[in-house]
Amino acid sequence: MDSITQAVLGAALQGAVLGSIQGRRALVYGAVLATVPDLDVVIRYADPVSQMTYHRGFSHSIFVLTGLALLLAWMVSAVARRRWPDKGYSLTRLFLAFWLVLVTHPILDAFTVYGTQLFWPLHFTPQSWAAVFIIDPLYTVPLLLAVLYAAFKGLEGRAVRVLSLALAISTAYLGFGLASRMAAEQRLQLALEEKGIQPSEVRAVPIAFNSLIWRVLAKTPDGYYYEGISSIFDRQSPEMQRLPLNQALGEALHNAPLLERLRWFTGGWLRFDVIGNDLVVSDLRMGLPGNYTFRFNMAHRDGQGQWVGDTPTRWVGPGVGAMIDNGELALIWRRIFDQRPPLPLAAWTGSYQGQASEQEP
Incomplete structure (x- = not known):
């Protein structure tokens, strides 16, 4: 954190x-x-x-x-x-x-x-x-207040008890996050099974600064994944979209060591895209719908149209800041309490996945 x-x-x-x-x-x-x-x-x-x-x-x-x-x-x-x-x-x-x-x-x-x-x-x-977002005030604030209290009052008697209570509260919040994550995964799994879809792997990740709303991912054996949004207050199935992993594109890298290391690190949650003349690999676990935090240029097409592996560089797209600037993150936060209207996941993905790329050393 x-x-x-x-x-x-x-x-x-x-x-x-x-x-x-x-x-x-x-x-x-x-x-x-x-x-x-x-x-x-x-x-x-x-x-x-x-x-x-x-x-x-x-x-x-x-x-x-x-x-x-x-x-x-x-x-x-x-x-x-x-x-x-x-x-x-x-x-x-x-x-x-x-x-x-x-x-x-x-x-x-x-x-x-x-x-x-x-x-x-x-x-x-x-x-x-994936029980908490990397910055979560609900986890941090009780600890911060307890530390400030102890610094003001001194470490005798009651201050130690206050610190112990804050530690218990923050630990309980982590447990709440784990339970919320598992509930979000179950909601998406049940929604997919109702459609006759059997996911091979499901995982949820919290969205910006809270453990109330989750981005949920599910892989299917046919090489696709579903991406949905789920809140702990939902009473209906989460909105979702079906997207390709494009795993066949990864064969162009011929088991490159850095690609294999990336697969290991992410547990295989990778998507491959051709953007311009570049082969871009995205870590699906982090970011917002259609707009992932870690994306890497890992190959390019030569003059004969063949893929040539490159030393990876960061793919510079719009970044999650664009969703904040456009007010889309505010829509996601509103979605915590209200499922209608559903979030425009397909429109966001079309907007952010197709952006022209630049290379960053």
């Missing part, structure tokens, strides 16, 4: 565990330590596919972070025994605090759709539980 959320989560955790010893400093130390896993963003890769798929890798591994927590706890306890023998520091308590602050960062990231390699170096598909 966003850096502010990770910082306040770390502050709340370290404040709850070590606040009685460290006082307000526990909030600062926890906020700083919680941002450590995201230091991998300083590593620059040769292409955007690598940049995307190596992010949230080794630095988000629970194995690596557990080792780091143990090392930090040992170092701090060794210093504390000499300088603050009466403070009450113990190796066990320090390890618990540091471990919680560090490991909850990638676990919280795994509750978003992007993909987090919790078990690196094991080669599992990155965890992508």
Whole structure:
């Protein structure tokens, strides 16, 4: 999730565990330590596919972070025994605090759709539980208010209880998000089955800043996918559209390593399109209907009409900002409570999928 959320989560955790010893400093130390896993963003890769798929890798591994927590706890306890023998520091308590602050960062990231390699170096598909959007005020605000309260009042007595309550509320919200996601998936699956369609895979992802309305995707064995919109308040079937995955176009890349890595990272949720002379690969998991966040130019046609693989570049289309500027995101938010009129999914897809491309290094 966003850096502010990770910082306040770390502050709340370290404040709850070590606040009685460290006082307000526990909030600062926890906020700083919680941002450590995201230091991998300083590593620059040769292409955007690598940049995307190596992010949230080794630095988000629970194995690596557990080792780091143990090392930090040992170092701090060794210093504390000499300088603050009466403070009450113990190796066990320090390890618990540091471990919680560090490991909850990638676990919280795994509750978003992007993909987090919790078990690196094991080669599992990155965890992508898609319970919350990458920025969700309903998750962050209770933690932020609790941290501000503790910073104002000090880490004694009631403040620790307030931090613990905020942590319980935020954790319960993640559970709500998971339940909402599964309900959205079930609604689309039932709607498709009523039409005699048996999807091979269904998944839902939250839409901008809430866990109330979901973009739901379903693959079918014939090489197509359905994209729909579903709200927790729906009483009727979600509106949806049927679109091609165009998987045959992927054969032009002849199992290129970066394409295979992208397939692994996304769990195979890829669509292929020919735009001008370019072969564009889209990650279907992130974005808004018909307007996906991660799209890559991965090949071009030569003078003989043959596909030639390229070092991937970002395909620069209108971006999700265009849907905000055009008021389309506001229509989606209105859709949370009202299914009529249905959203114009086909019109949006036709508008955004056919845009002329540019290349970005």
